[in-house]
Amino acid sequence: MRDIQYSDVVEAVAAMCIKANTELPADVRNKFEQAMAEETSPSAKEVLRQLLENADLSLETKLPLCQDCGLAVYFVEVGDDCRVVGGNLREAIDEGTRKGYADGYLRKSACDPLTRANTGDGTPAIVHFDMVPGDKLKIAYMAKGGGAENMSRVTMLAPAQGWEGIKKFVVNRVAEAGPNPCPPTVIGVGIGGTFEHAAKIAKRGLLRTLDDTHPDPEIAAKEKELEEAINALGIGPMGLGGKTTVLGVKITMEPCHLASLPLAVNVQCHSQRHEEVEL
Amino acid sequence: MAEYKLNTPLTDADIEQLKAGDVVFLTGTIHSARDAAHKKLFELLDAGKELPFELEGSAIYYVGPSPAPPGRPIGSAGPTTSYRMDTYAPRLHALGMKASIGKGKRNDEVKAAMKEHKGVYFGATGGAGALLSNSIVESTVIAFEELGPEAIRAMKVKDFPLLVINDCHGGELYVKPKLDTAE
Numbered sequence: 001m002r003d004i005q006y007s008d009v010v011e012a013v014a015a016m017c018i019k020a021n022t023e024l025p026a027d028v029r030n031k032f033e034q035a036m037a038e039e040t041s042p043s044a045k046e047v048l049r050q051l052l053e054n055a056d057l058s059l060e061t062k063l064p065l066c067q068d069c070g071l072a073v074y075f076v077e078v079g080d081d082c083r084v085v086g087g088n089l090r091e092a093i094d095e096g097t098r099k100g101y102a103d104g105y106l107r108k109s110a111c112d113p114l115t116r117a118n119t120g121d122g123t124p125a126i127v128h129f130d131m132v133p134g135d136k137l138k139i140a141y142m143a144k145g146g147g148a149e150n151m152s153r154v155t156m157l158a159p160a161q162g163w164e165g166i167k168k169f170v171v172n173r174v175a176e177a178g179p180n181p182c183p184p185t186v187i188g189v190g191i192g193g194t195f196e197h198a199a200k201i202a203k204r205g206l207l208r209t210l211d212d213t214h215p216d217p218e219i220a221a222k223e224k225e226l227e228e229a230i231n232a233l234g235i236g237p238m239g240l241g242g243k244t245t246v247l248g249v250k251i252t253m254e255p256c257h258l259a260s261l262p263l264a265v266n267v268q269c270h271s272q273r274h275e276e277v278e279l
Numbered sequence: 280m281a282e283y284k285l286n287t288p289l290t291d292a293d294i295e296q297l298k299a300g301d302v303v304f305l306t307g308t309i310h311s312a313r314d315a316a317h318k319k320l321f322e323l324l325d326a327g328k329e330l331p332f333e334l335e336g337s338a339i340y341y342v343g344p345s346p347a348p349p350g351r352p353i354g355s356a357g358p359t360t361s362y363r364m365d366t367y368a369p370r371l372h373a374l375g376m377k378a379s380i381g382k383g384k385r386n387d388e389v390k391a392a393m394k395e396h397k398g399v400y401f402g403a404t405g406g407a408g409a410l411l412s413n414s415i416v417e418s419t420v421i422a423f424e425e426l427g428p429e430a431i432r433a434m435k436v437k438d439f440p441l442l443v444i445n446d447c448h449g450g451e452l453y454v455k456p457k458l459d460t461a462e
Contacts (some may be wrong), residue, residue, distance in 0.1 A: 045321035054410040058355075067345045067355040067428075069297075069410040103353055107345040107428050116315050116425045130351065147360040147383070147405065180360045180383035202461035233456040238404060240287055240442075241454040271406050 002079075002135040004279050006087035009137070012098025015073060016141040016275040018104035020066040024055035028272050035184065035244040036238075044242030046114065048194075051270065062104070065271050069106035070143030072097045081135035082213040093139070094123045103106065109146065128200060136278050140207050143273040148185060149266075153175035154199050157261040163222070164264055166191060170194070171229050171263045179239020181267045184209065184247045187194040188266035192254040200261035205250035206268045207276070214251065222250045227242055236269075247272065281344035284438070289377035291397045297443045299450035303401065304438040309338040309380070310421075313359055319423050324370070329383075330454025333430055336376035338401075341385040342380075343417070343428035345408070353418040353434070355408030358382040359401070364391050372396040385445055386455060393447050395425040401441035402452070414439040 029052070036048040058065045074093055084092060101108055101122035108122040126144075153173055157165045170189055177185075190202030214220040226249040236242025247270065256262055280300040285293050287307030297303065309333050312320065323330055333345050341361050345354030361381030368379055369392035377398055382405040392398060403411055417435035444452045 022408075050404045050407045050410060054404075054407040055407045057413070061351075061409060062348065062414060063409040064345050065409060066406045067343060067357050068359065069345060105346045105348040105353070107343065109343075110430070116318075118429075150360065173456065175458045178361065178384055178456060179453050180301065181400075182382065207442045222373070233458060234454055235456050236454065237403065239453045269406055 002082040002150045003056070003085045004137055004265040005091050006084055009084060009092035009277060010096040010099060012102060012277045012279060013093055013139060013141065014100035016139070016277055017097060017100025017106065017143075018178065020141055020273040020275040021069050021104060021106050022062050023208070024058070024065060024271060025274070026148060028270070029055060030164070031125060031210050032253055033248045035247075038242060039237075039242050041236065041242045042116060043240040044237045044244065047237035047240065048244075051070060052279075064104070065105055066145060066269070067271065068109060068145040068147065069109055070145045070273065071109060072101070073142040073144045073203065074125055074127045075140045075207060076127060076129050077132045077136075079127060079132055079134035079136045079181055082137055084137070090127060091128055093186065094125055096121050097125045099227040120256040127255070128151055128204075139279045140276040141274060142203070145269050148181035148269040151181040151267040152265055154195060154262070154264045157193065157263050159261045161261060165261070167226060167229065170226055171233070171264050174217070174230050174267075175233050175235070176189065177267060178235060182269040183235055184237055184244045184270050186247050186272050187226070187249045188268065189226070189249060189251045190264035190266070191262070192249065192256040194260070195262055197254070198264040199266065201254060202264035202266040205252040206266060206272070207274055208250050210248040210272065219251050219253060223251050226251075285336055288333075289338060292335065294377055294397045295448050296400050297399055297444045297446050298448070299443050299452040301443040303443060305338065305441055306437050306439070309436055309439070311340050311342045311344070311434060313341050313343050313427040313429050314363050315426050316423055317364055317433050321367060321370075325333055332433065334371060335458045338378035338380060339376060340434065344412070344432075345428070347418070351411050351412070353415050356412045356415055357408030358403045358405055360409050361385060368392060368443070374400040380441060387396070389449075390445055390449070393405050394449060397447045399428050400445040400449060401430040401445040403441055411416060411439070424437075
């Protein structure tokens with residue numbers, strides 16, 4: 001059994017929160033540059049130019065890329081042969097979140113759903129745990145902004161609706177969202193599992209980089225099909241028109257009940273902020 | 280598409296010349312307010328009390344900035360999605376608000392109110408919070424400090440870059456998605 005110190009988890013989590021919020025990932029920057037070369041509309045080019053300038057400025061000043069530093073969401077893989085000592089893992093993640101959001105001058109956006117009173121420190125974080133073989137602890141962080149998250153949906157299709165039904169729902173959802181979620185967006189699609197599991201896997205898909213290809217060629221082809229159908233909507237950067245409505249579509253598919261076809265669409269904004277650490 | 284330099288407070292004449300797609304560089308004082316602050320503003324209005332700032336000619340920025348690091352007047356300060364303030368905007372336009380600043384679609388009631396009371400809806404680039412903060416030279420919390428990021432701030436802006444999304448003549452800049460059937 002390998003021991004991992006509570007304080008090491010806290011420090012690693014805090015560092016991830018700050019890095020993800022201030023450094024635009026290289027794959028996203030590449031996509032912006034590629035999109036700028038392909039766009040012909042002046043307003044689409046101008047939005048992308050501003051986003052690149054914004055990223056340079058964040059790097060230089062350490063100001064967060066966006067004032068909405070998100071609700072902190074984590075996907076954690078705990079190896080069977082490791083344990084956290086000196087405190088509880090869940091608490092370490094919350095403490096790291098508090099530290100990262102305070103030290104990085106990040107906006108704390110967690111509040112009471114009804115009174116709307118801010119909890120003041122960015123916690124509680126949303127944490128998903130998975131047990132995996134091995135002696136490593138892997139923590140992935142995602143800054144999930146409210147504007148994009150509000151455009152997300154879960155639905156239960158009838159099995160007969162199949163791929164056509166899935167495609168229609170996803171494309172319609174993006175069309176309906178229009179300029180609201182800060183396009184060009186990244187779309188996480190969760191197919192299968194149960195009601196709540198579809199939403200979870202849709203979100204987990206957003207941890208993939210933009211330039212990867214799904215290992216299953218059939219799903220990779222479906223991702224491409226959705227990407228093309230969505231870009232054909234012409235919404236463009238910030239809804240001002242153009243060829244780039246999505247930067248990527250990430251499908252995660254798992255078996256479901258024979259009576260069901262759960263489907264979730266998780267919308268992520270253009271800066272696609274996430275980080276991973278292995279301890 | 281024209282470019283204008285405007286100052287607050289905004290006048291009917293300022294607004295009438297604007298068309299969807301125009302670029303505006305705004306200078307003067309604007310006020311931040313989003314969901315929770317709007318709710319409190321309406322409680323004051325309903326109680327017949329005075330508001331913490333003058334609505335006549337005002338521009339309200341839908342923003343909840345990140346905390347100011349040492350040496351800067353404000354943290355990142357980009358727009359939040361505006362539709363959540365659609366419930367409030369028509370009454371504020373009727374009481375003198377000239378402009379709102381945000382991102383994303385507005386509903387028909389807000390568009391009608393802008394037509395009736397000569398108002399405008401400006402878009403700023405969502406997610407460009409660090410860049411936009413460069414146009415904010417001063418920021419002071421003037422009301423509802425307990426709301427934290429949602430408190431009302433008076434912000435001095437210089438050449439704040441905006442795009443006219445909805446003008447007072449019914450014009451709109453957002454594209455309609457090319458889709459045959461609605462959801």
